[in-house]
Structure formats: structure tokens, C-alpha cells
Ligand code: ADP
């Protein structure tokens with residue numbers, strides 16, 4: 001089959017379903033999975049050999065494969081993974097392949113390993129473009145021409161011209177540094193009896209070398225990380241590569257240091273902040289098998305794994321594992337799929353497992369290992385509800401009297417308190433008191449959110465920024481624009497007024513993930529702040545030993561959504577936030593402000609009864625035929641022109657095929673009817689679990705071709721209903 005095949009079908013990283021056929025020049029000897037350069041029109045592209053044939057299926061003259069890259073071939077498992085994922089999400093295989101090829105530098109040959117560095121001599125002529133390049137180059141790193149050009153936002157010709165002028169100088173790039181071998185027992189603790197039992201169960205699954213999914217269920221701090229490290233050690237001992245997936249935001253330096261400490265070697269990192277050259281290095285290391293441990297965000301699944309033998313998905317319930325743009329895939333589900341194809345175990349770890357995973361445990365499809373708190377603390381701290389219907393609130397205030405008193409007492413005893421509100425900015429809405437006009441984003445059907453620290457209005461959907469107007473843009477009245485409702489910034493203002501002397505720190509994603517956030521978190525941990533005001537950013541597994549009180553300012557926010565997973569998510573969020581308190585010596589407690597104290601979720605929180613609440617959620621989902629008891633797919637239609645978008649959506653509903661066990665809801669205008677200038681309509685397809693929903697969608701959408709600005713997106717297993 002291999003060495004003497006005449007024709008290679010090459011999958012290209014384009015929105016194409018099939019592979020293109022090319023002639024293999026005599027003596028090239030290609031194998032399946034080889035990375036090759038092929039011509040496409042006037043361009044040259046990198047693709048992967050997907051099939052080999054002795055004869056062309058067509059009489060057309062085929063073009064020749066240009067060359068084979070000196071890169072290990074993409075494994076059978078990985079190619080199968082791409083094909084399955086493409087079939088599952090109805091996404092062209094080429095689009096999936098594009099996610100594998102995200103390190104173009106990894107393909108550069110030895111001759112192209114040249115970088116450019118700034119010199120002392122100024123160019124003869126200066127242009128704004130040249131100035132930008134020099135500004136980037138002045139940061140000191142030698143960069144390849146393509147990377148330098150990209151960073152400066154110019155073409156490579158500008159780089160060439162600067163080299164000719166002597167302002168840039170070529171230097172040879174050092175070879176990519178090899179990843180060191182892990183040391184299986186470099187560090188770590190003596191595990192508790194519970195941890196040992198859990199680790200033994202995971203290790204057994206690894207040693208059995210078959211596909212098995214294990215759910216590791218235990219509160220934050222119960223020692224799950226140490227336990228799955230043992231499973232990783234077992235897989236590494238067997239010679240496999242391991243992937244530890246984390247939600248991007250949890251990929252912090254202290255966590256990486258922990259991995260490196262445990263395994264005595266550098267872990268390869270893969271996430272959006274990794275620099276180009278390092279991406280190349282990780283990509284090559286994963287492809288040739290020398291990178292044994294990768295810690296990465298969801299896209300690390302697509303790295304060209306040579307011999308992957310274990311995936312750990314930490315915080316498996318996190319919705320951040322679902323990608324909404326591009327290929328809409330769920331990394332946890334695809335990790336499980338990869339394990340099934342590659343016949344190796346997958347560990348899902350969480351303090352608040354998803355309902356999907358719990359139901360898979362019920363069905364006997366997943367194994368489960370539970371971990372109790374190592375310090376004998378209860379699963380949740382004591383949680384009390386504050387019935388907001390029965391407390392009097394001053395206008396413009398959000399902290400009720402009982403919460404106020406609790407915070408004051410906490411600060412007085414030198415402990416830390418956290419006020420949680422899951423809303424960035426100052427106010428979610430700004431109105432004109434004269435005419436009632438509300439400030440909206442020009443590109444989206446959404447209110448602009450005032451960010452007072454930045455002195456700007458911001459759209460949380462498209463990022464649009466504008467200054468706060470003095471006068472109403474509609475009626476021109478001055479000084480009548482008023483904020484409505486609270487965001488964390490406004491809550492901080494109230495807190496500053498009512499708790500004079502408190503050392504207040506505000507934590508939200510506006511701090512971004514850089515050093516600012518790191519400093520802020522450190523200042524919470526070391527007690528520099530004693531009153532922390534934060535969004536869900538603070539809920540994520542941080543360890544604040546001095547925190548003894550958590551106040552949830554508006555617990556009803558998440559429940560209001562029409563998302564079928566709203567209840568489950570609110571539970572996870574509340575449990576995580578409440579769980580921030582009492583992590584040190586002293587016990588903690590949480591006060592939850594709600595207008596719905598009778599809601600089953602609030603009652604379950606008060607009693608600390610997770611399983612009882614989730615059992616009830618299961619019943620609700622089951623009777624409604626929602627996942628994981630039924631299947632969902634969303635179809636999102638968008639376009640620049642409102643009437644033609646609507647017409648296109650309505651036209652689609654006329655051609656819905658008849659199918660047993662399938663209900664098509666819609667088309668309906670999307671809850672956010674306009675995003676980035678695009679009008680949006682949605683269908684929701686609900687199907688029984690045994691229905692092949694992909695088959696139905698294919699039949700329906702076969703031959704449907706959106707024209708002009710119209711676009712149609714299929715989202716199988718949607719997590720976002722806006
Ligand atoms: P989880 O992943 O469940 O949140 P971790 O594994 O992060 O829990 O453990 C919480 C803390 O306890 C960490 O600081 C960890 O280093 C420490 N820890 C875990 N297991 C042990 C152990 N057996 N002995 C001592 N400390 C431990």
C-alpha cells in the first residue's frame with residue numbers, strides 16, 4: 001500500500017469535506033498520516049495524507065505532491081479522531097485539521113530557522129510600518145520574519161527591506177529545546193488512606209490499558225489533584241504521553257509549578273498565551289513523543305499526539321470546555337471520544353460534576369471515585385438564606401442589613417469577607433431619566449455596561465467601547481443619565497461608604513489574566529485586602545485561608561436564564577463561591593441573598609444536599625427530554641440584513657424532514673437578536689436519545705446554501721442558547 005502507491009488523497013486545512021488527490025512523484029514513498037506540501041491553485045499548502053491509492057478515480061491530470069515534511073506522521077488514532085469529530089459536529093474535516101496545524105513554524109526546515117534582531121544602525125528611510133517592526137524588535141527577542149511581521153501587523157517585505165537597510169540582522173535560531181523525561185516520584189505527599197484508595201482505582205484503569213472513564217468527585221481541597229497525579233504517573237511509567245486539560249483560566253503558574261514539582265520536569269504548556277516559537281516546540285515534542293506531559297487548554301486535544309495514553313479533564317463541569325466559535329466542540333466529550341478511539345482511560349475531575357457525567361455513572365458507563373475532605377470539613381460551609389422580600393433596602397444599596405452586620409462582625413474579628421456578584425462593571429444598564437432612552441450597543445441588541453474605573457461604556461458581546469455621554473443621545477438633556485442595577489464596581493462603592501476603613505479589593509476579569517490579577521489574588525491570599533468584591537473569577541479554586549464569610553449578593557441572577565443547565569450551573573457556582581470560606585483554621589459560612597428562598601436550589605443549598613438537588617434536576621431533564629436524556633442541536637442563522645435573514649430562517653422551516661422522535665422548535669429570533677451587526681435567528685432541534693440527530697440534520701440541510709452575508713451554523717450539543 002504505502003511505498004509504491006501512485007496517488008495520495010490529502011486533507012487540507014480548509015472548509016472542505018473530502019481530501020484532494022495528488023500524484024506521488026516516483027521515489028517519494030508516502031505513508032498514511034504524512035504531512036506534505038501540495039499545490040492548490042497558485043498557493044502551496046500543508047496537508048495530511050488521508051488515503052493512498054494505486055490509481056486515480058478521475059481522468060483529470062493530477063498535480064504532484066511537492067514534498068514531505070520531516071515530521072512524524074499523524075497517527076491512525078488521531079486521523080480517526082478527526083473524522084469522527086467531523087461527523088459528530090457536521091463540520092468539514094478540513095476545519096478540524098486546521099486546529100491540528102496551529103504551529104506553522106513546526107514545519108520550517110533547517111534553512112528557514114533564521115531570526116532577525118535589531119541592530120544599532122537606523123534605516124535610511126522610516127515609515128510607520130518600519131517603525132512598528134523596529135518597536136517590536138526592540139523588545140529584544142530574535143524573531144522569525146513571519147512572526148515579526150505578524151506581531152507588527154505588516155508584510156514580510158517590510159522585514160526584508162529593513163534587513164537590506166541594515167536595521168535588522170539575521171541570526172540562526174537555536175534548535176528547539178528537548179523536553180526532559182519525567183521523574184515518576186520526584187515530589188508529592190504521603191497520601192491519605194482515602195486518596196490512596198482513589199489513586200489505586202485510577203491506576204488500575206490505567207494499567208488495564210483499555211478505554212474507561214473515571215469520574216473523580218470530591219470537594220475543592222480534598223486532594224483530587226494529588227490523586228490524578230498518581231494516574232498520570234502510572235501512564236507515564238507505561239511509556240505513554242499524558243494530557244492534563246484545564247479550563248484556560250485555571251492554567252496558572254502556581255498550578256504548573258505543582259505539576260513540575262511532582263514530576264521533576266518541565267510540563268509542555270498549550271494555551272492562547274504561549275509564544276509562537278514555544279508552540280512550535282510543544283507541537284514537535286508532542287508529535288515525536290518527547291513531550292510526555294502536556295498541560296493545556298481545550299485545543300491541546302488537537303496536538304499531533306504520538307502515543308497518548310491518558311487524558312485528565314480537571315473541572316470537567318466547566319462550560320469553558322465548550323468552544324462556540326469556529327468548530328463548536330466540547331473538549332470534555334471529545335476527550336472521552338479520543339480515549340474510546342485510542343483505547344485508553346480518561347479521568348474527569350470535579351468538585352461539582354456535570355449532570356451528564358453523573359448520569360453516565362448512574363448508567364454504569366463511567367466509574368466513580370469519591371473523595372471526602374481531608375480535614376473532615378463538611379462538603380459545604382453553613383449556608384443561610386436572606387429573604388430579600390422581607391428586608392428593607394435603601395435605593396442604590398445592595399447589601400441587606402443581615403449581610404451588612406455579618407460583614408462588619410467578620411472585619412471586626414480580623415477575618416476576611418467576600419461579596420460575590422457575577423456582574424462586571426459599574427451598572428448593567430444606563431437610562432436617561434428625562435426620556436427613558438437606554439444606552440445600547442450600536443452593533444448588538446444589548447445594553448452598554450458602564451465601566452467606571454475605565455471611564456467607558458462597554459458592550460460585553462462585541463467589545464465596543466465609547467465614552468459616557470454628558471447628555472442623552474436621544475433627547476439631549478444633560479445630567480440625567482442614571483445607572484440602573486449593580487455591577488461589582490458599584491457594589492465596591494457601596495462597600496467603601498458603609499465599611500469605612502475596610503481594605504477593599506475588586507476582582508473581575510477586567511484585571512485580565514496578566515500580572516494584575518496575579519497580584520490581586522496574592523493580596524487576597526496574604527490578607528492585604530480584608531473585603532473582597534468579585535465576580536466568578538474568585539470562585540475558581542483559589543485558596544484564601546483567612547476568608548470566613550461569603551456573601552452572595554444576587555443568587556437569582558443565574559437562575560433567571562432559560563438555559564436548561566441553569567440550575568446545575570447555579571449550583572456549581574454557589575457551591576464554589578460558598579466553598580471559598582472556611583478553607584483555613586476557622587470554619588466559614590455563607591449568606592445568600594435571594595428573592596426565591598423557596599426555590600428547590602436555595603433549599604438544597606441551605607441544607608447542603610447536592611445529590612438530592614441534582615436527583616431532582618435529573619427528573620426535570622428526563623421528563624423534558626433534555627440532555628443527557630435526549631439530544632439537542634441548535635441552528636443559528638445570521639445575516640447583515642434583517643428581512644432576508646428572517647426569510648432564510650423561515651424558508652428552512654418549510655423543508656424540515658419528517659422524522660420519528662425529533663421536534664424542531666423555531667425559527668425564533670435569538671434572545672440576543674443582533675450581535676456585531678448580524679441579525680440572528682435560531683432553531684432548536686430536540687431528539688430522543690436513540691435518534692441519529694446528525695443524520696436528521698444532514699438530511700435537512702443537504703443542499704442548503706446561505707448566500708451573501710447569510711450564514712448558518714450548526715451547534716450539536718449546544719451550551720449556549722443566546
Ligand atoms: P483538589 O484538587 O481536590 O482541590 P488538591 O489536590 O489541590 O485538592 O489539594 C488541596 C491542598 O492540599 C493542596 O495544597 C495540596 O498540596 C494539599 N494536599 C493534598 N493532598 C495532600 C496530602 N496527602 N498531604 C498533605 N497535603 C496534601
Ligand code: ZN
Nearest residue numbers: 441444459462
Ligand atoms: Zn456590541
